[in-house]
Amino acid sequence: MQPTPTKLDSAADAMISADESLLAVKDLKTHFFTDEGVVKAVDGVNLSLKRGKTLCVVGESGCGKSVTARSILRIVPAPGRIVSGEISFQQRNGAMIDLAQTNPKGREIRQIRGREISMIFQEPMSSLSPVHTIGSQIMEAILLHLPVTRQEARKRAVSMLELVGIPRASEQLDSYSFELSGGMRQRAMIAIALACEPQLLIADEPTTALDVTTQANILDLIRDLQQASGMSVLFITHDLGVVAEIADEVVVMYLGRDVESGPVDAIFHDPKHPYTRALLQSIPRYDSRDRDRLYSLKGTVPHPFDRPSGCPFHPRCDEFIHERCNTVDPDRYAAGTAESVRCLLYSPDED
Ligand SMILES: Nc1ncnc2c1ncn2[C@@H]1O[C@H](COP(=O)(O)OP(=O)(O)O)[C@@H](O)[C@H]1O
Ligand SMILES: [Mg+2]
Structure with a gap:
């Protein structure tokens, strides 16, 4: 017979799930201070990754996926730097460390790079x-x-x-x-x-440059190695087909922010954010001749210096609320099976 859950049980559950979390990025901002102005490449990203799980970060080119990954390992090139936020990582010995506070050239991060967190890149020749x-x-x-x-x-x-x-x-x-x-x-x-x-493998579009067969082999390989070792994987891709294949959890990014996060099933079967929906609608059919036109979203990603006011997605959004979405910067709201959605459509204050 199942014991009746008590308050104590749920407290214990909460402790276990807190323990399972290997990486938690909170409101991370990484900006590039160029001569032409400040590029807010990452401008408030939140994500968390559990032990042994795969988190996919997905979004169009230029939305800050690679800069997020490089921020975690503290290898953001100049003139970029982390301006605020937290990157909590649980080390092998159990101790928590905020990677955002470490010296990018210091001993602490050098002992973590390659040992506790490793990264693979799209172009192996460059690494x-x-x-x-x-x-x-x-x-x-x-x-x-x-x-x-x-x-x-x-x-x-x-x-x-x-x-x-x-x-x-x-x-x-x-x-x-x-x-x-x-x-x-x-x-x-x-x-x-x-x-x-490593406890954590960060894979930044590792299969994008490969043919379809090799791509499938590499994905299988990463999955097998993960099952054998229990490592967590942060997998960056713009390919929703890859996401469907390997993700447990998904974070959708747009212009340097998480716009929707949740379990992979929720993202595919009940997407909430208009951007997530548009991305899903634009997946090419397998028999499509034009595989390169992955996204048929209206408009293009704005230049980082022309960041739209309010919700940065509003100029491209079909569900744009007049006088609201162009002025109010949406918070992260819980909505159905999604963990969080940054969209006024889900704000309890809007009617
Ligand atoms: N070294 C740099 N100097 C200035 N801007 C940069 C630099 N690296 C990246 N950026 C800008 O940061 C934004 C996010 O880039 P990136 O993280 O590479 O996007 P993604 O990986 O999602 O395609 C882009 O607007 C890009 O132009
Ligand atoms: Mg990239």
Whole structure:
């Protein structure tokens, strides 16, 4: 017989779910202070990721996905910097750290990068060194963070290459990145990223440049590795097909903000924000000839210097409320199965 839930039980549940959260980003703002003006690339993003789960961040190009990812790892290039917000991360030893407060060049974040949080990029050539072999790059990551000898590091490097499905792993250890195919390079980058068994893998459009078959293989690979190790994945993509395949939770971003967050089923079956709806309506059918026209949203993303007043999506919105949406900056509201929606349509104060 099920015990009747009591107040105590729900308090205990709350404690467990608080423990499960690995990463929580709160109202993060990262701006670029350029000579022409301030680019508010990330302007109030909220997201949270549980252990062992996959969170997809989705949105059109330029909405701040990559800058959000780089902010977490503290690798935002100048003239960009975090201006406010919190990035709570639970370290392996259980201690919480606010990554937004760390020194980007300091010891604390260097011990987290590559060890607790790793990142893979869309273009492996930009993160793989052209002058070092694949093997030496994996070994370098291992030797930096783990207490092992060179010989042990080499053995581990071979097993990492095997794990990511690179054939003849011990020979490939001595290859250079330019000698590998696109798919194999991506696998090598994943091997480097996973060499120290990070708790969190950030994948920034890692399959966008790949053909469909290789893309599917890489997604399977990430999922298998995740199941084996229990790591969490923050997966950035503009491709809703990929989201449907791998996400547990989804954050939809527009102009540097989260506009809708929730479980993947809620986002696909009961989208709330007009932007989310428009994105979903513009997914090409599988038999569509024009696969590049992913989004048939009206208008284009405004230039970051011309940020619209009120809700930044209002000039493109079909459900625009006259004299309201262009003046009031919407809060985040709970709505049905969605965790939060930034839209006045869901404000309890509007009628
Ligand atoms: N180094 C930079 N200097 C100035 N602006 C930048 C820089 N990097 C990114 N941005 C701006 O920040 C915004 C968000 O960029 P990004 O996070 O790369 O978008 P996404 O990954 O969603 O396509 C864009 O308007 C982009 O032009
Ligand atoms: Mg990007």
